[in-house]
Amino acid sequence: VRAAESVVFDIAKGSSVTPRTPLPDWIEQRRPGSTAYVSFGFLGRAEVQNDEVVAWRRFFGWANFVFDTNSPFWGKPFGEVASLIVWGPRIDPSRSNAALAWDNVFNNAEWQHGDVWLKLLQTIVMAFVGTVLASIVAFPLAFMAARNVTPSRVANQVTKRFFDFLRSVDMLIWALFFTRGFGPGPLAGMSAIFFTDTGTLGKLYSESLENIDDKQREGIRSVGATPAMVQRYGVLPQVLPVFLSQSLYFWESNTRSATIIGAVGAGGIGLKLWEAMRTNTNWANVFYMVLLILLVVFIFDNISSYLRRKLMGSDGNEERRVSAGSAAAQIA
Numbered sequence: 001v002r003a004a005e006s007v008v009f010d011i012a013k014g015s016s017v018t019p020r021t022p023l024p025d026w027i028e029q030r031r032p033g034s035t036a037y038v039s040f041g042f043l044g045r046a047e048v049q050n051d052e053v054v055a056w057r058r059f060f061g062w063a064n065f066v067f068d069t070n071s072p073f074w075g076k077p078f079g080e081v082a083s084l085i086v087w088g089p090r091i092d093p094s095r096s097n098a099a100l101a102w103d104n105v106f107n108n109a110e111w112q113h114g115d116v117w118l119k120l121l122q123t124i125v126m127a128f129v130g131t132v133l134a135s136i137v138a139f140p141l142a143f144m145a146a147r148n149v150t151p152s153r154v155a156n157q158v159t160k161r162f163f164d165f166l167r168s169v170d171m172l173i174w175a176l177f178f179t180r181g182f183g184p185g186p187l188a189g190m191s192a193i194f195f196t197d198t199g200t201l202g203k204l205y206s207e208s209l210e211n212i213d214d215k216q217r218e219g220i221r222s223v224g225a226t227p228a229m230v231q232r233y234g235v236l237p238q239v240l241p242v243f244l245s246q247s248l249y250f251w252e253s254n255t256r257s258a259t260i261i262g263a264v265g266a267g268g269i270g271l272k273l274w275e276a277m278r279t280n281t282n283w284a285n286v287f288y289m290v291l292l293i294l295l296v297v298f299i300f301d302n303i304s305s306y307l308r309r310k311l312m313g314s315d316g317n318e319e320r321r322v323s324a325g326s327a328a329a330q331i332a
Contacts, residue, residue, distance in 0.1 A: 130193025
């Protein structure tokens with residue numbers, strides 16, 4: 001039966017398959033009396049043979065999203081699964097049903113949840129470690145590049161050209177370079193993020209230093225502070241929130257970038273996503289991974305925006321002014 005249209009076959013073991021009415025276009029019989037092939041469209045298919053009828057129900061993949069067909073929980077309703085997990089008899093004597101259920105979900109052969117989640121975590125760690133290392137290296141170099149902090153023109157120009165070199169090469173090119181050097185994996189991705197962000201953050205940091213208010217620095221210097229104390233109390237309170245805000249933004253941005261560079265072999269979920277797309281058949285898994293990436297980017301975007309608002313808000317500015325005034329009083 002399909003779309004309110006039905007066909008009746010006469011079958012008997014050892015005899016032919018004979019339809020009682022003409023066959024519609026969704027049933028194929030290659031020769032009179034042979035096996036009839038029935039198509040139910042997206043729902044499945046069936047074969048009418050001379051001794052039996054075999055039907056296949058088509059699953060779109062989502063039916064196996066939690067448990068695959070090898071799991072003892074597969075095909076059971078939610079209530080029955082919950083009952084088995086909470087107080088049912090042990091299916092596997094060596095572990096609880098809850099542990100078995102988690103293992104079945106994590107090691108789902110079709111959706112590969114465990115591998116996908118680990119690759120996603122790898123992408124997040126790549127972005128975090130690369131950004132943190134870039135911030136640490138760019139911080140002292142930015143002081144060398146700032147004209148109003150380091151008076152040496154040679155040091156300024158050499159450091160700025162170094163920043164230009166690092167950021168002029170795209171992150172994807174760095175990823176290809178390090179994939180060739182280190183082999184495919186997260187180390188190549190972290191190195192690409194580190195090199196690119198060191199140049200970009202170094203330039204942004206140095207420009208922030210060159211735009212500070214000199215009055216605060218002069219006030220600290222006027223009470224007899226050493227050059228190191230002038231930088232500590234006259235410069236850092238002005239630029240440190242800006243530095244942190246810029247680093248947070250790049251961390252959030254690198255979470256997206258790490259997915260792209262992963263596609264060229266730099267580790268993370270990007271490589272797994274590219275492998276799934278390349279088959280041109282597993283689009284449900286592609287959609288699943290893209291959805292996870294969007295969710296992670298959304299979460300980190302909101303966290304980054306919240307922290308940057310806290311750092312750059314009016315309360316933070318007031319606290320920095322009070323801190324600078326207290327420092328001047330202590331030096332005096």
